[in-house]
Amino acid sequence: MSGHSKWATTKRQKAVVDAKRGALFTKIGNQIAIAARAGADPAMNPSLAMVLEKARHANMPKANIERAIARATDKSAAALIEEVYEAYGPGGVGIVIEVATDNKNRTLPEVRHTLDKNGGRMADSGSVMFQFARKGVIVISEKGDEAMMAALEAGAEDASEEEDGIEIITEASDLMRVRQALVDAGLTVVSAEQQYVPSSYVPVEGESAEKLEKLLSAIDDLDDVTNVYTNAE
Numbered sequence: 001m002s003g004h005s006k007w008a009t010t011k012r013q014k015a016v017v018d019a020k021r022g023a024l025f026t027k028i029g030n031q032i033a034i035a036a037r038a039g040a041d042p043a044m045n046p047s048l049a050m051v052l053e054k055a056r057h058a059n060m061p062k063a064n065i066e067r068a069i070a071r072a073t074d075k076s077a078a079a080l081i082e083e084v085y086e087a088y089g090p091g092g093v094g095i096v097i098e099v100a101t102d103n104k105n106r107t108l109p110e111v112r113h114t115l116d117k118n119g120g121r122m123a124d125s126g127s128v129m130f131q132f133a134r135k136g137v138i139v140i141s142e143k144g145d146e147a148m149m150a151a152l153e154a155g156a157e158d159a160s161e162e163e164d165g166i167e168i169i170t171e172a173s174d175l176m177r178v179r180q181a182l183v184d185a186g187l188t189v190v191s192a193e194q195q196y197v198p199s200s201y202v203p204v205e206g207e208s209a210e211k212l213e214k215l216l217s218a219i220d221d222l223d224d225v226t227n228v229y230t231n232a233e
Helices: 006-020 023-038 046-057 061-071 106-115 145-153 172-184 208-221
Strands: 081-088 094-101 132-140 158-162 165-171 189-198 224-231
Touching: 023 046, 023 061, 023 094, 023 224, 046 061, 046 172, 046 189, 061 132, 081 106, 094 106, 094 189, 094 208, 106 208, 145 158, 145 165, 145 172, 165 172, 189 208, 189 224, 208 224
Parallel strands: none
Antiparallel strands: 081 094, 094 224, 132 165, 132 189, 158 165
16 A cells, blocks of 8 residues: 555655754654643653654654653643645645644745645645545564564554565554554564555656655655655555
């Protein structure tokens, strides 16, 4: 399923570069602050536990993590708002953009301008989202038939081998259970989070593919954007 999306792999590779210049830390910090609203103890808050795991894999400094958690209870800090925007890109592909912002009047125009500048456009609410489903997405570093079989036995709905390991799809509600089963099986979980996964894919090639990758990268570079998903194949 999601193994057909080149952007998923490109985004993970891009995250390594982003972490070096601090952009990724800003995004993860916003995700931590939002998750920590449900409690600052990761043992009691699975959403926070998953984001903290993501932070550790990105080598996010402990001080940054602590500040992000503290922000959730700081009444003087501007409240973060989660928004989801829908858009179309080159080749007619659908794009789902998740943001965390303290100022929607700043973020929405920035996203719209970036889309317009790079061959995309905002879409009406619901016109793109119906092509996606909320799923759990887990990446393990191991490859091969043995790891694939272990993933399926752990409760994976679907799994595919990628450049950087095996990507595993679960029902959103099964994410933590399958993740723990993978850990118990001795596999190395690189990331585990809920994502918007396409139900089908749109083939994009040549110039349209190049324009689309440029657009997706430009959107992903915006500080308030936490995740970008597409149904491009």
